Amino acid sequence: MITFDHVTKVYEGKDRPVKALDDVDLQVEKGEIYGVIGFSGAGKSSLIRCVNLLERPTSGKVMVDGNDLLSLSAKELREAKRDIGMIFQHFNLLNSKTVYTNVAMPLLVAKVAKEEVKKRVMDLLTFVGLEDKANSYPEQLSGGQKQRVGIARALATKPKVLLCDEATSALDPETTKAILQLLKQVNQEYGVTILMITHEMNAIREICDKVAVLDKGKIVEAGSVFDVFSKPKTAVTAKFVRSVMHDTIPDSVYSLLNNQTAGRHIYRIVFVGNSAGKPLLSQIAKTYAVDVNILFGNITELQGVPLGNLIVQFSGDEKEIKRAMMYIHQQKITVKEVLANVS
Template sequence: MIEFHQVSKVFDSGENKVAALKNINLTVEKGDIFGVIGFSGAGKSTLIRTVNLLEYPTSGDVIVEGKNLANMSEKEIREAKKNIGMIFQHFNLLNSKTVFDNVAMPLILSKNKKKDIEARVHEILRFVGLEDKAKNYPDQLSGGQKQRVGIARALATNPSILLCDEATSALDPQTTKSILDLLKRINEEYKITILIITHEMEVIKQICNRVAVMENGQIIETGSVFDIFAHPKTDTTRNFVKSVVRDEVPKSVYKILKENANNSRIFKIEFFGTDSGQPIVSNTAKTYNVEINVLFGNITELQEIPFGNLIVELGGDHHEIERALRFIINQDIEVREVFEDGSQHRVDFERLVGNALHG
């Protein structure tokens, strides 16, 4: 559907050259709600703007539905862009025009018949829940309503692709949720592929099925949303995940544990899918002579799959703790030891088995 092949973009202001994109390779499949996340300056806005040629790549190819827009004539580009709708962060509405006229603008520019324009605009306004606001002006609307107008305008020409440039960052959390729910409906009911860029991991969590993480103009990690949340590979991705899935023990807790001097160790137990319903902690405490103190825990849902973690303190004899860890890991549950500096290291089951054989 959308393919980026070795795409680079360099902004040249004379003395200074800024490489906004560096050899991007990425594929968005038909039907995806694909998220691109990164901090400010990562290059994500530049990336999304190359899809509809608001920015021309310096090198490489952006292939949209099998075609490279950069190789087309102006007339062909205009026709191709009808299949690409775009939603902006700050709405980009014409304040001097009514809601109806704002939504009708792409159809008017495409020289559709007046009767067809009226039917399509009313249909889309009804879909986004603003049919009663057709005669209002943007200044009479809330932020969420303005964004719904922007979405309706983007859908007016029946696009197959919808680009969302930080579409919810100017909205409050409740309104953000309603807009994301609307985007999900658009994807499901109209079968429109959505490419959304954001700096909010909560947005990725709520509606995306795949995600790419950008840093310094490069893609540093990509995969399904579940895999990225469950197994982040880079520090940047881990920091984004932590903004949604908290898994840190406050330093004050470490201080108290250290003062108790009970030779305990701290572990993070990660749960996926059906593992979330298992009474692992109680079963471990019943079976082994260890003290288990739950310090922190949460559970969330990613793509309708439960995902969560527990931070626990295990106290007792060193060998008994290792026996308990073997028992937990043997349930196909991942365990990481957590250290005072915040670092985490995966507990190696083979090492534990080896220790048991030799000890």
Template structure:
């Protein structure tokens, strides 16, 4: 659906050169919700503006649905942009227009007849959950309602791709979740391909199928969201995963807990998908002569399934502990044993 090859953007001034996006390549499938995450200055906002040529690339190609946007002239680009919707962090609504007229604006520009515009706008108002608010002005709406108007406006021309530039960053957590639920609903109902940039791993965890991690203009890690949660390779990715899992000392957690609980064996268990429903601790207690203490645990949900970690302490005979560990390793639960002193 979306093919990005060797994409670069260099900003030049008299005194310096800033490479905001650096030789970036990605493939995004039709109907996917693809997340791009990075800290401030990583280049993600420039990247998403390159996708619809709000910024022209220094190098590289962007192809959407077999049409290479980077080679289009201004006239053809205007036509192509009608199939690419975009929503923004700060809504970018027309404050002197009602909800209805804000949503209708891109249809007016496209020359859609008034009767057809009205029908389409009413459909979109219902779709985004704003029934009865068509005559309201942006100043009369909450932040979440304003973003719903922005989403409806982005969908007006029935785009194939929806680009989201930090679409929930200005919203409180509860409103953020409601907007994310709406995006999932739109993705499923319309089969829309969504590219979403954010600095919040919660957003990636909740709705994305695939994720790419940006740092200094480059993609440093990418893959299935659940795989990235399970096996983050880069330090920046580990920090993002820790936002959700609440393990800020990820690299040292086992040793830190072992220093606190000096007896027995400390394990970190990784539960994925169906294994999160296993009554593993009960099984261990029944099968082996051990005392089992649960020290810490958390389970979180991604689009591809659940993922959880749990720290446990096994107290008992060393051979019995070894047998218990071997039993866990025979299941779908992954086990990490504390390092030796």
């Protein structure tokens, strides 16, 4: 549905050109919710604004539903853009217009018949839960309500693609969760393909099917949300994952370990799917001459699959610890030593 083919975007800076996007290849399939995450300055906004040509790529192609947008005439491009809705970080509502008029604006510009506009707008306001706010003004709404108006407006032209530009970053956690669930509902009920950019890994975890990590204008990692969360391949991805998985050893635990005797080993054990329910540590303690101490752990769910993370301390004879490690590997469970011979 959306294809970036060797897309580069360069801005002319005061001192030198700035390359915001660097040879980006990305494929978003029809019906997916695809997240792009990156730190500030990674190129996220440039990427999403290239989809509807709010920013024109310096080189490369952007395809939407089979159309090469850069090759279209002005008239063809206007028609193509009706299939692309956009939700903005700061809502971009007209403060002097009512909620009804804000949602109706794309239809009025397209000169849709008045009765059809009314039906479409009221249907959308009902869908986003704001049918009683039609005659209200944006200043009378909460942040979450404003974003719901923005979603309704973006859906007015019945788009095939919905672009979300940091759509939840201005909202509190509870409202963010509600808006993310609404976007998921949009995807499921309207069949709209969603491309969202964010710096919040929780948003990716909540609703996305796939994720790409953008760093300094380049896609450094991409894949299913589960694969990227469970086995991050780059340092920048691992940093994002830690923000929601909380899998680092707390400083207080490090301090405690430093006061203990030598011969201790610290391991990270990752449980995926059915393995999360196995009594692994209990079996190790019964079978091998190894003392097991759980230092830190959590379990989360990604796309319906449990993902557990434990940081454990093994102490005892070195040979017994190695035998225990072999047993874990035989169970096809990921284990990695993160700290050895603490003293």
